[in-house]
Amino acid sequence: MVEKTITPRKNRTKEHLQLALIDLIKEKGFQAVTVKDIVNHSKYNRSTFYIHYHDKFYLAEDLLDSMLNGLEEAVAKPYERIKKVNTLKLNARSFEIISYIYENRNFFELITYQDTLPELHTKFPQTILKIYQEKFRFKTINNMPVDMDFFTRYTAYGFYGLLLHWISTGFTASQEEFIEEVIKLSRTHMAAVKYVGEK
Amino acid sequence: MVEKTITPRKNRTKEHLQLALIDLIKEKGFQAVTVKDIVNHSKYNRSTFYIHYHDKFYLAEDLLDSMLNGLEEAVAKPYERIKKVNTLKLNARSFEIISYIYENRNFFELITYQDTLPELHTKFPQTILKIYQEKFRFKTINNMPVDMDFFTRYTAYGFYGLLLHWISTGFTASQEEFIEEVIKLSRTHMAAVKYVGEK
DNA sequence: TCATAGTGTCTATTAAGTAGACAGTACCCA
DNA sequence: TGGGTACTGTCTACTTAATAGACACTATGA
Numbered sequence: 001m002v003e004k005t006i007t008p009r010k011n012r013t014k015e016h017l018q019l020a021l022i023d024l025i026k027e028k029g030f031q032a033v034t035v036k037d038i039v040n041h042s043k044y045n046r047s048t049f050y051i052h053y054h055d056k057f058y059l060a061e062d063l064l065d066s067m068l069n070g071l072e073e074a075v076a077k078p079y080e081r082i083k084k085v086n087t088l089k090l091n092a093r094s095f096e097i098i099s100y101i102y103e104n105r106n107f108f109e110l111i112t113y114q115d116t117l118p119e120l121h122t123k124f125p126q127t128i129l130k131i132y133q134e135k136f137r138f139k140t141i142n143n144m145p146v147d148m149d150f151f152t153r154y155t156a157y158g159f160y161g162l163l164l165h166w167i168s169t170g171f172t173a174s175q176e177e178f179i180e181e182v183i184k185l186s187r188t189h190m191a192a193v194k195y196v197g198e199k
Numbered sequence: 200m201v202e203k204t205i206t207p208r209k210n211r212t213k214e215h216l217q218l219a220l221i222d223l224i225k226e227k228g229f230q231a232v233t234v235k236d237i238v239n240h241s242k243y244n245r246s247t248f249y250i251h252y253h254d255k256f257y258l259a260e261d262l263l264d265s266m267l268n269g270l271e272e273a274v275a276k277p278y279e280r281i282k283k284v285n286t287l288k289l290n291a292r293s294f295e296i297i298s299y300i301y302e303n304r305n306f307f308e309l310i311t312y313q314d315t316l317p318e319l320h321t322k323f324p325q326t327i328l329k330i331y332q333e334k335f336r337f338k339t340i341n342n343m344p345v346d347m348d349f350f351t352r353y354t355a356y357g358f359y360g361l362l363l364h365w366i367s368t369g370f371t372a373s374q375e376e377f378i379e380e381v382i383k384l385s386r387t388h389m390a391a392v393k394y395v396g397e398k
Numbered sequence: 399t400c401a402t403a404g405t406g407t408c409t410a411t412t413a414a415g416t417a418g419a420c421a422g423t424a425c426c427c428a
Numbered sequence: 429t430g431g432g433t434a435c436t437g438t439c440t441a442c443t444t445a446a447t448a449g450a451c452a453c454t455a456t457g458a
Contacts (some may be wrong), residue, residue, distance in 0.1 A: 008445065009414060013240045016215075034435065045416050050437065062254045208415065208445060233404065244447050249406065 014052050016042045018063040021056070022107055029115030030060070060117050067107050068127045074100035075131050076197075085158065092197045095179050097128070101163065102175050111139040112168045125160045134157040155190065215241045217262040220255070221306055222292050228314030229259070244304050259316055266306050267326045273299035274330050275396075292394045293335065294378050296327070300362065311367045324359045331355040338390040354389065 005039050020042035024033045035056055039046045053059040074096045110116045111124065132152050140146055159182065166178050173181070186193070219241035223232045234255055238245045247251065252258040273295045300307050309315045310323065332350050339345055365377050372380070385392070 003400075007413085007447090008242055008244075015242075035436065035437090042208055043214075045207075047417075047434095047439095050413055051414075055437080206416090206444090212445075234406090245405095246408095246448075247446055250445075254406080292400065 010052070013044065013048065014062065017044065017049065017052065018066075019058055021059055021063060022110065025116055026113060027108060029113070030056075031115050057118065061119075063107075064117055064119055067104060068123060071097065071100050071127055076137055079087060080172065081085070094193060095182075095183060097131065098163075098175055098179060098182075101167070102171065105167070105171055109169055120171060125157065127158040128160050128163070129153060132159075135195060135197075137194040137196055139194070140188060141191045143191075155186070158185070208282055209251070212243065213261065214244065214250065216248065216258055216343065217265075220258055220262060220311060223310060224315055225312060228312070229316060230314050231293075238304055256317065260317065260318075262306075263316055263318055263322060266303060267322060269303070270296065270299055271330060293392060294381075297362075297374055297378060297381075300366070301370065304366070304370055307366055310363065324356065327359050327362070328352060328355040331358075334394060334396075336393040336394070336395055340388060340390045342390075354385070357384070 012115060017038060020038045021033065024037050024041060028037075035046065035049055038056065038059070039049050049059075066183060111120055129152075132155065133149075136152070138151060138155065138186070140151065162178075162182060162185070164181065168174060204326065216237060219237045220232065223236050223240060227236075232255060234248055235245065237255065237258070238248050248258075252261065274292060307323075310319055328351075331354065332348075335351070337347070337350060337354065361381060361384070363378075365372060
């Protein structure tokens with residue numbers, strides 16, 4: 001009974017509270033945000049906040065988790081985002097990550113703020129790594145022998161570094177341009193990426 | 200009984216429907232937007248839409264009116280927006296308009312779309328003119344004699360032209376830069392602007 | 399011609415959101 | 429030191445905005 005059913009109405013309210021939190025973190029930093037700020041900004045009653053969340057930390061956790069879950073799911077579901085897939089060896093599905101981040105750039109911009117969402121700087125790269133580990137299989141050029149776990153970590157964090165740069169330069173490169181760059185760099189040491197669905 | 204009381208809850212819902220309309224106009228044009236699109240996007244029930252609005256045209260009207268009312272009110276209330284007022288002859292209050300537009304750029308960008316909010320292209324400049332007529336009194340350089348009604352219209356539409364340019368270039372100039380330009384141009388034929396509060 | 403998709407209206411139901419009081423903590427500053 | 433202000437988290441009782449679903453109707457197009 002502690003977790004009740006989810007309804008569209010509840011989700012909507014939670015989402016609005018989350019959006020308020022994003023705005024307020026950008027405005028004054030997470031530390032300074034109060035529950036009162038959040039309900040003022042989102043125009044809910046203070047009581048309403050406590051129906052959904054115990055305090056701002058739970059709200060923050062929920063926001064982070066749902067965005068990162070969304071990221072994982074975006075990779076899992078068939079490519080709706082990137083339409084014209086470049087005819088390259090590298091699996092287009094990897095670029096769902098890029099599209100998802102771009103679509104939700106309002107959220108991911110949080111990574112450029114000092115006093116920001118708790119755990120964002122740790123969980124975001126961990127999620128990238130998790131996706132790389134669970135969904136992709138790589139092949140080195142000429143089948144050069146390497147520890148594949150290390151190779152996966154290496155490419156995941158390399159990709160993360162590029163993402164950070166793209167985000168913090170305000171997405172000045174277009175999605176297409178950015179994807180081009182990622183492909184070029186991947187090709188320096190990667191022969192192919194295979195997408196492995198579930199399991 | 201046709202117009203019931205306004206409550207925060209009602210306003211919030213209406214606002215969310217309005218925001219959905221803005222997004223959808225940008226996405227597919229006003230003509231193509233359906234009530235179903237609007238409630239899908241804003242995650243309300245279709246019935247809920249009809250509680251608040253008769254059809255999408257009433258919603259559009261409400262959106263436009265509230266934004267333009269907001270513009271008028273922004274000028275009327277003491278300058279909270281522009282902090283450091285340049286020590287110029289020209290009344291800083293005029294620049295509340297610029298700040299308001301910038302803060303609500305998501306809405307005002309609609310003016311750059313072809314199939315957009317009905318009446319936007321007529322009512323927006325009319326509102327600028329109304330503000331100029333009701334809130335400001337101008338002085339020509341050296342008290343050059345002109346028909347003051349004409350002079351007001353002339354400066355209002357001149358300002359409107361600059362605003363259009365600023366908006367449709369994606370607000371690349373900062374608020375401060377843009378204000379600078381407006382001041383420079385005003386000075387070519389204007390000795391002072393006086394703000395006249397109510398009446 | 400039938401099928402599909404959207405419209406606008408209505409009804410009954412309910413649970414999300416509201417107002418308000420409460421005791422408790424933390425902080426400032428006079 | 430003590431009083432003032434501001435926010436917190438919990439609770440209660442109320443109401444009403446939001447919901448699901450049915451309805452007849454129109455327009456479109458395959």
